[in-house]
Amino acid sequence: MNFWSDFLTLFLDKLQSPTLGFLIGGMVVAAVNSRLAIPDAIYKFIVFMLLIKVGLSGGIAIRNANLAEMLLPAVFAMVVGILIVFIGRYTLANMPKVKVVDAIATAGLFGAVSGSTLAAGLTILETEGIQYEPWAAALYPFMDIPALVTAIVLASIYTSKQRDKYFSKEESLSKQRVTAGGYTSEQGGNAGGYSSNQGITASGYPKRQPERVKIWPIVKESLQGSALSALLLGLALGILTRPESVYESFFDPLFRGLLSILMLVMGMEATARIGELRKVGQWYAIYAAVGPLLHGFIAFGFGMIAHFTTGFSLGGVVILAVIASSSSDISGPPTLRAGIPSANPSAYIGSSTAVGTPVALAIGIPLFIGLAQVLMGS
Amino acid sequence: MNFWSDFLTLFLDKLQSPTLGFLIGGMVVAAVNSRLAIPDAIYKFIVFMLLIKVGLSGGIAIRNANLAEMLLPAVFAMVVGILIVFIGRYTLANMPKVKVVDAIATAGLFGAVSGSTLAAGLTILETEGIQYEPWAAALYPFMDIPALVTAIVLASIYTSKQRDKYFSKEESLSKQRVTAGGYTSEQGGNAGGYSSNQGITASGYPKRQPERVKIWPIVKESLQGSALSALLLGLALGILTRPESVYESFFDPLFRGLLSILMLVMGMEATARIGELRKVGQWYAIYAAVGPLLHGFIAFGFGMIAHFTTGFSLGGVVILAVIASSSSDISGPPTLRAGIPSANPSAYIGSSTAVGTPVALAIGIPLFIGLAQVLMGS
Amino acid sequence: MNFWSDFLTLFLDKLQSPTLGFLIGGMVVAAVNSRLAIPDAIYKFIVFMLLIKVGLSGGIAIRNANLAEMLLPAVFAMVVGILIVFIGRYTLANMPKVKVVDAIATAGLFGAVSGSTLAAGLTILETEGIQYEPWAAALYPFMDIPALVTAIVLASIYTSKQRDKYFSKEESLSKQRVTAGGYTSEQGGNAGGYSSNQGITASGYPKRQPERVKIWPIVKESLQGSALSALLLGLALGILTRPESVYESFFDPLFRGLLSILMLVMGMEATARIGELRKVGQWYAIYAAVGPLLHGFIAFGFGMIAHFTTGFSLGGVVILAVIASSSSDISGPPTLRAGIPSANPSAYIGSSTAVGTPVALAIGIPLFIGLAQVLMGS
Amino acid sequence: MTQQACKLVIVTEKLLLKKIAKIIDEAGATGYTVVDAGGKGSRNVRSSGQPTISDTYSNLKFEVLTPNRDMAVKISDEVAAQFFDDYSGIAYLCDVMEVLHAHKF
């Protein structure tokens, strides 16, 4: 039972780190209705600073790295990202009172990656002195984009099937109102509870033609998001220019401090979003609590395969698990709002921000690091 | 006469510190109508950074401190906070052309505490190498909250007395307009000069019932303010987690620089508010110039009692004097606006920002530190 | 041919600096339509931080400097600033399809100085270990203000001449509409393509009287701009107070990092403005590409005269060339918008931001530094 | 099918946001729209202690579409009675020709 006692000690230890302290502090601050607020401009700038730093340090290190090693972990990242969405599609989406499109969007967000969770993971890895491949942070887009694409494609297939059913039904029921669209047409799934019964409209809405989903626009949309852009910009600058002087005098020293403030914001967000989550029902809460750990363990497993076959470091395995357990908070939601417009944002943002991210940060990260340390010791 | 010459030398020396330089720089910048501006988001973030840093350093140090020592200074802080409001109530409020509610609100703001003045005081204390108790900054809320509560209660008692008079008068004068409320009902005190004579209203306003003032909502409102929240969050994190790494790499090194920028903003503010102060009359200016020094000396006196009885350090005495001489700039005004809605904000904000804060910073701090140094030398 | 090969090596080397990397990174980011954005508040704060730092370091150094040395370079800065405007007036303004007022405003902007380009130049000079006079950055206003004043005066003279022509013509054509003003009255120069033909107006606009241009308001307007104010504030604080502690712990260490982020913004801006530049025609592009280098060489020439006569350092010569080749991005445009309201801002801002600044940064700075190094070597 | 409506506009101090939103809700309006605003009126009294330097606007403008004049007047009277003694504010009513599209009205 040495394994378990070792693990527990390590786990409890991590719970006292300042990163988590600020997260919990933020939750408390919001819970007592404090008017403390981090201005939006500061929040956006901190996210930028963290991701460009992660990119820069990766880029600088990659210059001398053997990128062939990256192949297998990158493929695994893709596989995990897609898998997470399918898991959500066949679990959460089948629960009673859960609308299918909402569930698919939620699964997409949990498959996608959170830059701030990644940054927190990297910080704690460094504190613990665990080595990892310099390119490991660059696995981010390999999991993020496939997850979002899969979710949008699945939702689109589902919606057009529903639409076909609906329209064939409707043809027989002439004169029925056409206003409804994908959202209200779903029987029993109207979790949001709003119908357009009382709505008024100057003229009837024209029928929308089902369209084929195109993959490339979704990929482009993801890459253009502010988080991925900052990460890739940092990578490119790290590889192509000599940013060591700025990196060491500016981006690196500020990293931990800025991260702690970001954790505060995440904490405040989590509390603020709890209400939204409550509206959409308990299945989302359960999914959001269990998902991050499950996804992390799956990724940890894949990572261990790479560890044994190609020598992927245990630190790298932890990073893979952390990005799997994280759920996107910055780039993902707008991409989903545009890509699955009929899904209720309260469902997926509530799940991710109020429960998913705190679980990934407060339980996931210490768990996977503890696990790696036990495995190293053995 | 050694005392006075020593004191003068020390005092003049302090006037050259960069903190004061930035304050005066800001005044000049605004006076020449420069378009230089520190964005609001930056200002708010700087305030957050300073107060969480003050909190963190206090919290870290408190872990090993004997908090029993804090009892007497905390009680003195409360006494001073309440005393300041009463002083204002029986001096400023009795001056000609000064409305009583405006005067009470102003006294409340001067009893309350300014985080930025406190931060400036701590910096100069450290520059001078004067020791103080780690928990001294935590005296802030013990003075701040009682002062605001006292002011709101006094104003409320006064207003309901006035209302009673007014309504009993009115009953005899039937058909008189009821629109007026507490503000216009005061004879001869309409300093703002606005009457609702020409106002129009769709239907008469209903009579408002006098309500009993409740203390707890005011205390809560104060604690929820952004400044106190940041300070208390820092304290809690300092005590409960191990934030030394972030503190040393981030919060501490940025402190002085951010403070200097905040001083610039305070300076610009002071000039910008001078106009408002001018409108409300010279008694406010006199109160605002004399108040900070008087309040500081009273607190210094109480501090010396604690110094001789319980060994409260001279640095701590200076901090007590500084928070007494400071007047709240961030949390106080909104609390007062909500708690004493009939008071004219131009009166209290103008007094505090345009005169009170510069006096506390530029004269108060060097004065009290100089005094402590002379006392130490002797 | 040693000179040319030396120069080429040095020039290519500079192209790899992180400063340029971030500039080009910004261009690419905007070109691929990324949603990455640096919030406005951060941008404004960074500009403030850089210019106050430049001012502070100058001010601290000036305390012991012999300011008499500054006389000749300051006069040369003025001469160059005015010369640049006249060059634009007699080249760009005479091109086909170029409106005279637009050309004058553009020349004014190119004569004026960019704080960010100056900051980039200083950083690279320091990286290369080239010495310069502490007061060299203080040449900024000596070039900036005369250039803007000259442009506004020239434009005003031109406009009132046009107006006289127009009104004398109009008197004979009674009942002609008066709405037109300076802009539409120019034959063949209506580059913007908008006429008020379809405009509606409740009553005729009254005739505007031509006014004499006053110099002092323009100078004041320039000095009140945020960039110059920050620089002068820094200088004053550097000279009059002892800001070394804050300077060394805050302003100096953050300088390079903040500059790199500003470069990113400049790059994004350049791409974003390209479209505007395209609308106003290719002559602006040609002027904006050639101008910075030409202006820089002229200033370099004047600088060398000062070098040989009064011993002005080669580093100082480079600074003179850099401020000449730079074009104003922060203070200049609003001053011109107010001073030459009839000029089309798309013309001058497009030219400066989309082409002028990148050329000055990416070619000008390395060129002039390379040149100085070759001259030093010889 | 479209519908006529009234638009009630209230301009007042920012710190009343939540309280006025509550009054609107309770009056039974289907919604409201709010924007940050600056302005000058007769009182011209500052509402908060925030820096004026680089200050953003400290007023709010509410716009509420109501199905009839009565609801608008009810909201406006309640707001005026509770706040316009002590706070700056103005309230006026505009005609809306027709509501063209709404999820609920």
Add this chain to the structure above:
Amino acid sequence: MTQQACKLVIVTEKLLLKKIAKIIDEAGATGYTVVDAGGKGSRNVRSSGQPTISDTYSNLKFEVLTPNRDMAVKISDEVAAQFFDDYSGIAYLCDVMEVLHAHKF
């Protein structure tokens, strides 16, 4: 010479900015004005993943002056058809007494 006009007001989610601007342009309107807005309606669904803490408003209010009711209804119908199934939004029409000055109308 002044001219009468209609004012179409559309309040909807921020992320539709560019798409609605395009619809307005294509309908032939001479311009539009847009402001940041907050609000509450029947759907009350958040539009983005941005933090709510210290969030700025997440709605937009478009105002379009059109020379006649038809153009306004055309724009409004197009916007409603494309977006109001999935996004929050309201559209209504006001009378403009007269356009006093415009560069082009």
Add this chain to the structure above:
Amino acid sequence: MTQQACKLVIVTEKLLLKKIAKIIDEAGATGYTVVDAGGKGSRNVRSSGQPTISDTYSNLKFEVLTPNRDMAVKISDEVAAQFFDDYSGIAYLCDVMEVLHAHKF
């Protein structure tokens, strides 16, 4: 007692804020409300040298309640005469059914 009024709306470039506020004051209006706005019109000329990246809106929308049409037209004519040659801008007049509450009108 309520009162009828006109609402003058002016949308123009931000840097004219102070100048237009002065014109409104001098015309004798009891106040004005101003909000940040973006927009597109015929001129579509940028008003400032501020970065477009993450730029906030560069227009302003003034709304002035005036007791009669004359005062509104007077303000609007003065603004147009002074600025609309060189700056973007539009001015129009709306009907206000009634001013329900005002401290001074």
